[in-house]
Amino acid sequence: MHKQKRASAASGRVLPFIQDGDYFFEKGIKAYNRRDLYTAKKMFERAVTFQPEEPSFLCQLASTLAEIGEYEESNKYLLNALEQSGSDLSECHFFLANNFAHLGMYSDAEEHARLYMAIDPDGEFVDDTQELLDLISLETGSKSSSLPLSTEEELIKLHDEARQSIERGDLPLAQQQLREIITNHPKFWAAYNNLALTHFYKSEFDEAMDVLQDVLEKNPGNLNALCNLAIFLFHLGMDEPGGKLVERLKTVHPMHPEHRYKLGNTFGLLEEHLYANKWLQSLRKSSFVYDPVTTHMLAVSYYALGQKDLSIRTWKKVIDLDPEGHVAPFYLEKVQNGELKVTGGDYQYRIPTNNQNKPKKDRQVKAMEHIQQVRKGLEKKQNYAFNSFKRE
Numbered sequence: 001m002h003k004q005k006r007a008s009a010a011s012g013r014v015l016p017f018i019q020d021g022d023y024f025f026e027k028g029i030k031a032y033n034r035r036d037l038y039t040a041k042k043m044f045e046r047a048v049t050f051q052p053e054e055p056s057f058l059c060q061l062a063s064t065l066a067e068i069g070e071y072e073e074s075n076k077y078l079l080n081a082l083e084q085s086g087s088d089l090s091e092c093h094f095f096l097a098n099n100f101a102h103l104g105m106y107s108d109a110e111e112h113a114r115l116y117m118a119i120d121p122d123g124e125f126v127d128d129t130q131e132l133l134d135l136i137s138l139e140t141g142s143k144s145s146s147l148p149l150s151t152e153e154e155l156i157k158l159h160d161e162a163r164q165s166i167e168r169g170d171l172p173l174a175q176q177q178l179r180e181i182i183t184n185h186p187k188f189w190a191a192y193n194n195l196a197l198t199h200f201y202k203s204e205f206d207e208a209m210d211v212l213q214d215v216l217e218k219n220p221g222n223l224n225a226l227c228n229l230a231i232f233l234f235h236l237g238m239d240e241p242g243g244k245l246v247e248r249l250k251t252v253h254p255m256h257p258e259h260r261y262k263l264g265n266t267f268g269l270l271e272e273h274l275y276a277n278k279w280l281q282s283l284r285k286s287s288f289v290y291d292p293v294t295t296h297m298l299a300v301s302y303y304a305l306g307q308k309d310l311s312i313r314t315w316k317k318v319i320d321l322d323p324e325g326h327v328a329p330f331y332l333e334k335v336q337n338g339e340l341k342v343t344g345g346d347y348q349y350r351i352p353t354n355n356q357n358k359p360k361k362d363r364q365v366k367a368m369e370h371i372q373q374v375r376k377g378l379e380k381k382q383n384y385a386f387n388s389f390k391r392e
């Protein structure tokens with residue numbers, strides 16, 4: 001090597017150092033294997049610049065983008081890879097299905113999952129694809145193969161409208177919307193869970209626990225119901241069982257944005273601000289980034305963790321997303337005046353009242369009786385439920 005350098009210098013020639021797509025791809029693989037994903041992304045992007053038609057480069061870049069949460073960008077490269085290779089890269093459909101599921105676009109996720117299984121019925125990811133389809137079924141509350149895509153999309157839309165009613169504080173309207181969904185789709189568990197929350201927010205603890213008990217008896221692995229149970233236990237003064245449930249919720253690592261939203265909201269309400277911030281931050285690469293409610297909760301968690309400047313910037317984003325809203329201006333004024341002391345109730349998207357989140361003592365005893373009934377039925381089922389969610 002030294003002789004070569006001296007010979008080159010003596011002759012006045014500069015030996016070219018060849019950097020092509022393969023060179024950057026190999027550097028990307030090395031970075032990827034040591035889990036330096038952002039360096040890997042840069043190297044794969046350079047590889048694609050040199051050879052934009054190479055499907056393997058496109059797929060590896062797409063995989064890396066998905067791992068850092070850039071699902072939409074990942075899909076762009078996966079679709080490009082399919083275009084370059086025709087139907088040869090069946091696994092692209094599997095990765096597209098996962099990305100769409102992370103984005104909450106369940107119809108698209110199901111479509112690509114079924115395309116993968118049709119093209120490569122004995123493929124490497126068949127079991128994973130079937131598990132994904134089962135998770136989509138869990139999210140939508142119905143078997144994915146039994147509903148036309150248009151019906152599934154309409155159901156998600158109706159449920160989202162009910163959720164927005166809750167976030168606006170229009171609980172009677174939300175209850176009406178949720179009961180209609182349950183009547184037409186009796187296995188759509190998300191509607192039950194939100195109905196239980198509306199009752200709880202109205203201090204209708206008997207009704208809330210009746211709904212929650214119904215869900216957990218029929219669907220004991222329901223993460224939303226378990227989160228609601230933790231909230232109910234704490235707010236009704238049952239700290240010991242509530243604490244045990246929260247510690248086990250900390251071990252759950254869900255894939256879907258809706259589950260991450262639920263964990264972030266739950267930990268926030270229970271003043272586990274570090275975990276609330278963790279899961280709310282994980283939603284920044286999903287469609288939740290455009291949701292003023294989620295952005296407000298993230299701002300609250302930042303402030304609770306002592307990151308005042310970041311919380312102010314985040315509340316200003318809430319104003320951009322909801323310019324007619326009153327919540328963010330209220331909190332910004334509180335922060336600027338040094339008057340904000342964060343509690344669990346601040347994670348709700350409304351201006352807090354003095355008695356927010358304080359249950360009425362005259363109804364607490366009856367609610368506790370209902371909770372005890374639920375706990376008896378859940379003691380043998382919760383271990384299975386948590387183990388199944390930890391595998392996601």
